[in-house]
Amino acid sequence: MLHRTRFILLSGLVLCLAPVALSRQHPSLAQREEGFEKRAEKEIYRSPGELKAQDEAELRQGMKYLKLIKGDPTSKEIALTFDDGPHQHWTKQLLNLLRANHVRATFFVVGKMAERYPNLIRQELADGHQLANHTYHHVNLTNIPANEVASEYRMCDEAIHRITGRHMSYCRPPGGQYDHDVIQTTEKLGLTTVLWTEDPGDYAKPGDGVIQKRLMHCGHNGAIILLHDGIQQTLDVLPGMIKALRQKGYRFVTIDQMHHELATKLAQMSRSSESGRRAR
Numbered sequence: 001m002l003h004r005t006r007f008i009l010l011s012g013l014v015l016c017l018a019p020v021a022l023s024r025q026h027p028s029l030a031q032r033e034e035g036f037e038k039r040a041e042k043e044i045y046r047s048p049g050e051l052k053a054q055d056e057a058e059l060r061q062g063m064k065y066l067k068l069i070k071g072d073p074t075s076k077e078i079a080l081t082f083d084d085g086p087h088q089h090w091t092k093q094l095l096n097l098l099r100a101n102h103v104r105a106t107f108f109v110v111g112k113m114a115e116r117y118p119n120l121i122r123q124e125l126a127d128g129h130q131l132a133n134h135t136y137h138h139v140n141l142t143n144i145p146a147n148e149v150a151s152e153y154r155m156c157d158e159a160i161h162r163i164t165g166r167h168m169s170y171c172r173p174p175g176g177q178y179d180h181d182v183i184q185t186t187e188k189l190g191l192t193t194v195l196w197t198e199d200p201g202d203y204a205k206p207g208d209g210v211i212q213k214r215l216m217h218c219g220h221n222g223a224i225i226l227l228h229d230g231i232q233q234t235l236d237v238l239p240g241m242i243k244a245l246r247q248k249g250y251r252f253v254t255i256d257q258m259h260h261e262l263a264t265k266l267a268q269m270s271r272s273s274e275s276g277r278r279a280r
Contacts (some may be wrong), residue, residue, distance in 0.1 A: 008078045017161040026278060032073075035047070041220065041278070044140075044175055044177070044205075045175045045199065045201075045203070046126050046175060046195075048197050048198060048199055049195070050176075051195045052156055052197075054228055055069050055195075058080055060192070060204050062116045064186075065165070065187065066183075066187045066191070066192045066195075067127055067182045067183065067192065067193045068170075068192055068193070068194045068195070068224070068258070068259050068262075069196070070196065070223070070224060071196075071222030071224065071253075071259075071261070072222045072261060072262045073221050073222050073264055074115045075221055075261065075265075076220065076248075076250050077221070077227065077250065077251050077253045077258060077261070077266070078222075078223045078224075078225060078251070078252065079106060079223070079224045079253055079254065079255050080106070080203045080225050080227060081105065081106045081107075081172075081196065081224060081225060081227065081255065082105060082107050082108065082227050083108070083134055083172065083227070083228050083229065084108075084113070084134065084138065084203075084228050084229055084230060085108055085109055085113060086107070086109060086114065086116075086117045086120035086121060086124070086229060087117070087118070090229060090235070091117070091124075091229055092120070092228040092232070094229055094234075095120075095124065095129075096215030097235060097239060098127070099127055101239060101242045104128045104130070104252065104253070104254050105127055105130075105252070106129065106130040106132055106170070106194075106255040107124050107130070107132065107229065108132045108133070108194075109131055109132070109134055109160065110134050110136065110137070110138045110156070111136075111152075111155050111156030111157075111160070112137060112159075113159055114156070114159050114163060115163075118163045121160065121164060122203065125164055125166070127195070128214055129254065130170075130255055131166070132168055132169075132170040132255060133153055133157055133170065134171070134172050134190065135152040135153075135156055135171075135174060136152050136153075136156040137152060138176050139152060139172050140174060140175060141173045141174070141175060141182045142173075142177045142178065142182055143177075146181050146184075146185045149182050149185045149186070150185050150188070152187060153171055153185075153186060153191060154189070154269075155166045156168075159194045159271060161182055166244050168254070169190070170191065170192050170193075170194050170259075171186055171189075171191040171194070172193065172194050172195070173190070175196055192259065194255055195224070196225065196226040197220075197222070197223050198217075198223050198226065199216075199226040200215050200218070200225075200226075200227070201214065202212035202233060203231065204233060205232065206224075206233075208237050211233055211237050212237040212240065215241045218259045219245050219248050219250060224255070
């Protein structure tokens, strides 16, 4: 595999093995892995509309995946999610902002960044936020083999476990890019894939005014809002958005809370439906 091979090569340096000799012995493997990496770096974000359309197409075909794309449509709750961190400068500011506004969020963290800033990972957890898996290298999972998909998620989980002693139950494919093979692999790992209903496009840094305008349209029941750790413009507009949505009666929850409440409600509806059928 790509990352295991990297590890072997690096270990080879320590053991005085020759990486060049390894490449000569397995030229096709080296070329294939280089291709995986180049393709995986090409990331295109899926829009909420595209994700919804894919979800509906899957349901029409009878494909039911372990996936959360939105919360309870009857509950005035919203999940703020932050991808791609942690970042030394920006994450500290984001945590201070969320703490000051009494908001708990979900951080989809990148494994290599977590290893770089383990104290920020610990602080996210200490502040009551949820940690979720955003792969180790932040790559387009549809452009790499299934075994590499598993490796990306495992490596990230292992990094977080070393730092916190905890494992993660939720994951998000970078860019929202997934297919049948990707999501089947995540299910085998016991992970629930989380997507989003709202994307203000803050990663593109379109300006405070643009992000603020887009966020003002994000207020609806069960919304999952995609945001990014490491964007100053997001930090600038977030306090106003939190205030405005609270004034409309919304409360902020983690993905775990949202998923649990949705599952509980669906179970209750199922029991009520079953009781009704028996009564007839």
